[in-house]
Amino acid sequence: MVTLEDIRAAQARIRGMVRETPMRASAGLSEAAGGPVWLKCEHEQETGAFKLRGASNAAAQLGQAAGVTTASTGNHGRALAHAARQLGIPAIICVSRLVPKNKIAAIEALGAEARVTGASQDEAFEEARRLEREEGFALIPPFDHPDVVAGQGTLGLEILGQLPEAAAIAIPLSGGGLLAGVALAAKALKPDIRIIGISMERGAAMAASLAAGHPVEVEELETLADSLGGGIGLENRLTFVLCRDLMDELILLTEDEIAEGIRFLAAEEGETVEGAAAVGAAAVLAGKLRAELGPLVLLLSGRNIDPGLHRAVMEGER
Numbered sequence: 001m002v003t004l005e006d007i008r009a010a011q012a013r014i015r016g017m018v019r020e021t022p023m024r025a026s027a028g029l030s031e032a033a034g035g036p037v038w039l040k041c042e043h044e045q046e047t048g049a050f051k052l053r054g055a056s057n058a059a060a061q062l063g064q065a066a067g068v069t070t071a072s073t074g075n076h077g078r079a080l081a082h083a084a085r086q087l088g089i090p091a092i093i094c095v096s097r098l099v100p101k102n103k104i105a106a107i108e109a110l111g112a113e114a115r116v117t118g119a120s121q122d123e124a125f126e127e128a129r130r131l132e133r134e135e136g137f138a139l140i141p142p143f144d145h146p147d148v149v150a151g152q153g154t155l156g157l158e159i160l161g162q163l164p165e166a167a168a169i170a171i172p173l174s175g176g177g178l179l180a181g182v183a184l185a186a187k188a189l190k191p192d193i194r195i196i197g198i199s200m201e202r203g204a205a206m207a208a209s210l211a212a213g214h215p216v217e218v219e220e221l222e223t224l225a226d227s228l229g230g231g232i233g234l235e236n237r238l239t240f241v242l243c244r245d246l247m248d249e250l251i252l253l254t255e256d257e258i259a260e261g262i263r264f265l266a267a268e269e270g271e272t273v274e275g276a277a278a279v280g281a282a283a284v285l286a287g288k289l290r291a292e293l294g295p296l297v298l299l300l301s302g303r304n305i306d307p308g309l310h311r312a313v314m315e316g317e318r
C-alpha cells in the first residue's frame with residue numbers, strides 16, 4: 001500500500017526533477033460553479049503533464065536494470081523518457097497505434113525509442129512485459145504501481161500547501177494513479193476533503209469497472225480526452241481498490257462537453273490544455289459540478305494536444 005510517508009518521501013526524492021506548478025483563481029468558472037474555483041496548472045509541468053512526478057519517483061529507485069520500459073498513451077511514456085534521460089539510463093516506450101503522432105515524436109525527441117505495437121493499450125503492454133522478461137528492462141507502468149501512485153500523490157501535498165482551505169478536488173480519471181495518489185495525500189491531511197473523479201462517457205474503463213465491482217475490459221474508443229483512454233488492467237492491484245475507496249463522486253462527460261471545456265479554458269483563461277485536462281472545467285460548464293461547499297480545485301493535468309485538433313475544437317468543428 002501507499003502511505004502519506006511514502007508520498008512525502010517521493011516529494012523529497014523528485015524535488016529538482018519536477019516543477020512546482022502554479023494555482024490560479026478562475027473568475028469565470030467561479031461564477032459558473034456558484035463558489036470559488038481554482039485551477040491547478042499542472043499542464044505547465046515539464047513534459048506537459050503530471051506523469052513526470054510518478055515516472056521520476058519510480059525511475060529514481062531502480063536498482064540494476066538494462067533500462068526502463070512502459071506502455072503508454074503518450075504522457076507517461078514521455079515522462080519516463082525524460083526521467084530516464086535525466087538519470088542517464090535507456091528507455092523503450094511501447095505505444096498502441098491509436099496514439100497521436102505528436103506524442104510519438106515527443107518521445108523520440110527525448111532520446112527514447114518509441115515502439116509502436118498493437119491496437120490497444122493492453123497489447124502494447126505485452127511488448128513491455130516481454131522486454132522485462134527477456135531483456136532485463138524494468139517495467140514502470142503508467143498508474144498501477146506504488147511508486148507511481150506516490151509520485152502523483154505529491155500533487156495532493158502541493159495543492160493543500162497552496163490552498164489549505166480547498167474543500168474539493170476534481171481529478172481527471174483513467175487508470176486512477178493520479179486520483180489514488182492525490183486522494184491518499186489530501187485525505188490524510190484533510191479527511192473531509194471531497195475527491196471527484198471525471199471521465200468521458202466513451203470507453204471509461206475505471207467507471208465500467210467500479211460499476212461491475214471488479215476490473216473489466218472496455219472497447220477503446222476515440223475521444224477528445226485521449227489521455228483518459230485505455231484499460232485499467234484485469235489484474236489491477238492497487239488503483240481500482242484505492243479509487244473505489246477514496247473517490248466520493250464520479251462524473252461522466254460527453255464529447256461536446258469536453259470540447260466546450262477546452263474552448264473555455266483557451267478563450268477565457270488563456271490556458272491551452274488537452275481534452276483530458278479540460279474535464280473539470282467541462283463538468284462545471286455542463287452544470288455537473290458546483291463549488292457551493294467551498295473552494296473547488298480543478299486539476300489541469302496536461303497540455304499535450306495535437307495543434308490541429310486544438311484548432312478544430314476552437315473553431316467548433318469537434
Ligand SMILES: *Cc1c(COP(=O)(O)O)cnc(C)c1O
Binds near residue numbers: 175178277303
Ligand atoms: C494519464 C493522464 C490522466 C489520467 O491519469 P490516471 O492516473 O491514468 O488516472 C489525466 N490527464 C492526463 C493529461 C494524463 O496524461
